[in-house]
Amino acid sequence: MARSLGPICKAFQRIGSLSSIQSQLSPPSTRIPFRTSSRGMLQGPSSAFFSRPRDFSLPNSSWGPEMMRLYEQYNSQCEEEMEGGEKREGPWQRLPSYNRFLKYATGGVYLSRMIHKKARLFTRNNRDQGATFEYVLFFNSEEDKCVGIFQAGHLLEGPPGHVHGGAIATMIDTVIGTHATIACGPVLTANLNINYRRPVPLGNTVLLESSLDKKEGKKVFVTCKMTSGDGSKLHTDSTALFVSIKVSQLLMGS
C-alpha cells in the first residue's frame, strides 16, 4: 500500500500537502454540509474536464411504490412553507449520493480518481437501475438521526429469494457510517455487531434508522435498526463503533 501510493503522494505534494487535503475532507460546519460540498466538488481548475456526477439518491424508474412513499415522506419534510408562502429548511435533509467515496468533499472526486481511477463505491457500482442497492439517506440534525431507505435488487441474493447477509451489513454500514461521518468527520468502522432477526425478501424496501449513542474522544458509538417499510417487522438491530481518522493515514498506508 505504502509503496503503490508513492507516486500518488508525490503528486499530492505538487498540488498541496496531505494535511490540507485532509482538512478539505472534514465536513464543513454549516448545517447542511452535503449540499454545499456537492456543489463545491465541481469547482476548481479541473472542473471543465469532468461532467457533473449523477446524484443516485434521486428517484428513478426502478423505484417501487413503497420506496417512493418513504422517499416522499421524508423529502416533504426537507422544506417547510411558512405563513407568508415563503419556504424554509425543514427538519430533514436529503443527502446526495455519488459513486465515489469522497463524494461530498471539495476536491474529493479528483483525489479519489487519482487513488484508483476505476474504483467505484461498492453500493453504487452497478449501472442497471434497480439491480442492486437503490437507496436514499436523510439526516435530521435537531434529533441527530439518520434514516436510509433501501430497495433490495435481484442481484443481492443470499438465501433463496432473500437478501445476502453481507448486503444487509452493507446497508447498515452505509447508514451508520454516514451518520458517524456527519458527527466526527472521516471515520473507519472498528466494530459492527448485527443481530439478524428476520430475512429480507428480494425486491422489498426496508427502512434503516440510526441513532448516535455517545462520543468518547475519537470513538463514536452508533445503533441502527432495520424494519420493513411500514415499520411492522424488525429485520435487524445492530451496534457499531467508529473511530475518527485522518485521511492521510489511509493514503500513507495502514
Add this chain to the structure above:
Amino acid sequence: MARSLGPICKAFQRIGSLSSIQSQLSPPSTRIPFRTSSRGMLQGPSSAFFSRPRDFSLPNSSWGPEMMRLYEQYNSQCEEEMEGGEKREGPWQRLPSYNRFLKYATGGVYLSRMIHKKARLFTRNNRDQGATFEYVLFFNSEEDKCVGIFQAGHLLEGPPGHVHGGAIATMIDTVIGTHATIACGPVLTANLNINYRRPVPLGNTVLLESSLDKKEGKKVFVTCKMTSGDGSKLHTDSTALFVSIKVSQLLMGS
C-alpha cells in the same frame, strides 16, 4: 412474501412437496458433498434446457500472483500421490462456486430460477472478471476448517482506495456461512460481530480462516479471522451465530 410466492408454491406441489425439495437441499453425507452435488445439479428431465454453469472458483486472468500462490497452496493439497504413483484425496477440497445460492443441491438451480429468474448470488453478480469479488473456498473435513482466498476488485471501494466495510462483512459471511452449511445444512445468519483491525487496500488478496466453535441444537457458533495473504497482518476477527432452518420456512414467507 407469502402472497407473492403463492403461484410458486403451487408449482412446487406439481413437481413435488416442499419437504422433499428441502431434503434435496440438505448436504449429502458423503465426504465431498459439493463435487457430487455440482454434477447432480445438471441431472434431471430439464437439464437439456440449461447450459453447464460456470464454476467461478477456478482461476481466471484477473487473478494476481498472491491469489494464484494461495490457490496453488491449497489446491495442491486436494490430491496426494501415493507410493505406487496412485492418487488419493488430500486433506483439503476445493468448493465449486456458482452464481446462484442453491448451487450445490440437486435441482437447486431450477428451484432458484423459479423463485426469481433474474436473481444472482450477491458475491457473483458481476460479469467483469476481477471487478468485485474474486474468491475460492477450500474445506478441510479432518480439521473442520474452512478457508477463503479473496482478491478485492476496484468496484468494492469504501474509504478511499480501500475495501468497503460491507464488502468485508460479505467476504466473512460467505466463508463462515459456507462452513456452517457444511456442518448443519441450510442455515441463516443470526449474529455477525466483526472487529475491523486494519483496512484492506483495493486490489489486495486476503485469507479468511474459519473454525467451528460449537453446535448447540440448531445453533452453530463460528469464528473467523481475515489476514493479509502472507498472514503477517490481521485485518479482522469475527464471531458468528448461525441457526439451521428448513428451506420451506423461507419459501413460505418469514
